[in-house]
Amino acid sequence: MRHILTGLMFLGLMTGCAGSNERLLQLQKENQQLQQQLIQARQDIETLTAEKTTLHEKVADLTRVSGTLQREKRARVEEAEQLRKSMRGFVQHQMDALREFSLRQDFFDYIGAELVNRQYSGDENLTLVDSGNRLPGDGTLLAVRGYFIVPCRLRMLILRPGEELWQVVQVSEVLEVEETGLKQIDLDVPVEVREGDILGFSFSGPVGIPYDEKTGRTLLFSDPLKTGSRLHIPEIKGTPRRRAYSIGGVGLFQ
Numbered sequence: 001m002r003h004i005l006t007g008l009m010f011l012g013l014m015t016g017c018a019g020s021n022e023r024l025l026q027l028q029k030e031n032q033q034l035q036q037q038l039i040q041a042r043q044d045i046e047t048l049t050a051e052k053t054t055l056h057e058k059v060a061d062l063t064r065v066s067g068t069l070q071r072e073k074r075a076r077v078e079e080a081e082q083l084r085k086s087m088r089g090f091v092q093h094q095m096d097a098l099r100e101f102s103l104r105q106d107f108f109d110y111i112g113a114e115l116v117n118r119q120y121s122g123d124e125n126l127t128l129v130d131s132g133n134r135l136p137g138d139g140t141l142l143a144v145r146g147y148f149i150v151p152c153r154l155r156m157l158i159l160r161p162g163e164e165l166w167q168v169v170q171v172s173e174v175l176e177v178e179e180t181g182l183k184q185i186d187l188d189v190p191v192e193v194r195e196g197d198i199l200g201f202s203f204s205g206p207v208g209i210p211y212d213e214k215t216g217r218t219l220l221f222s223d224p225l226k227t228g229s230r231l232h233i234p235e236i237k238g239t240p241r242r243r244a245y246s247i248g249g250v251g252l253f254q
Contacts, residue, residue, distance in 0.1 A: 031229060108142060111135055111199065112248015114181055114216075115147045118210035127202040127225050128209075128245050129159060130232050132217025134196050139253030141191040144201070145184045146247035152177050152208030156249065157225055158193055165230040166198070177208055184250060191251075196232075199249050200225065209245045216244025231235030 018198045111133050144156050156172040201209075202224055211218070219233065220243070 002068055014239055016141045029096055039048065068069045071072035084107040105225040109136075109139075109253050110145060110248055111253075112145070113216055113244045115145065115246045115248070116118075117147060117149070118244070118246060120213065121149055121207070121210045121221075123203075124205060125203060125224075126207050127157070127200055127223075128207070128247070129157075129198060129200040129219040129221065129231075129233065130217070130245070130248070131219055132244075133248065134198050135193050135253060136144075136250075137195045139193055139251050141187065141193055141199075141249045143184050143186045143250040144247065145182075145250050146209050146245075147178075147182050148177050148180050148208045149208050149210050150180060150208045152206050153204045154208075155204075156187070156191075157202060158191060159198045159200055159231075159233075160194065160244045161196060161233075162230070166233045168200070168225050168227055168229040168231075171202075171225075171227050174204070180208075180215040193251070193253075195254075201247055202247075209247045211243045211245045214242055216242055218243045218245050 016032070112130060112143050113133065140159075141156070154177070157168050157174065158170040159166045160169045170191055171190065173188055175187075177183060177185060205223075221231070225231070
């Protein structure tokens, strides 16, 4: 019996040793696999680190190139802007010189009644429409010229014929006349006109222009006219209602 028990214990020990060896071998195999995975992970990390360094270098290089291009662009923009300013200044100087020369030499055309002192004055808040002096051709109006007897404020109107009525197609900004005598007030913006247009002058307050009666063909309107206003221009030639005012327009016409 003792021998049988001893055999069974030996057999159990042998079986336990065999199981432990198999487990050890499995752990060793798993350890080797983990070691290989660790080595592969380290290699991947090294590869990614190298790629990251390369990308950082590319980004830094592109940043430097972009900065260079931006500086060059700013330099070109500043150079172009300076050139435009110089050209504008040159052209403006030439235009001012030509304008001054033309005015001094009376190079521009004048359309209106004679600029002389006249017999009557004293009206207020009237619009004068000079139907007797139609514009001789297409062109550009540059100024108002008149013989002023008092300081005043006015606007210049452009009236164009329609089928039955005349229409106000443009009204200038307010023109300030601060001194008396023969004066010319330049328009802030030149006005394009057509052949056959007639001029109007709308006064806010005193009509600072003298007039003669029974001469000329100026019509009087008490209501202020604005762009789009339409009115009838009667034929007043040969009637006692005629007036001539010392005012007109200055410009270049074909």
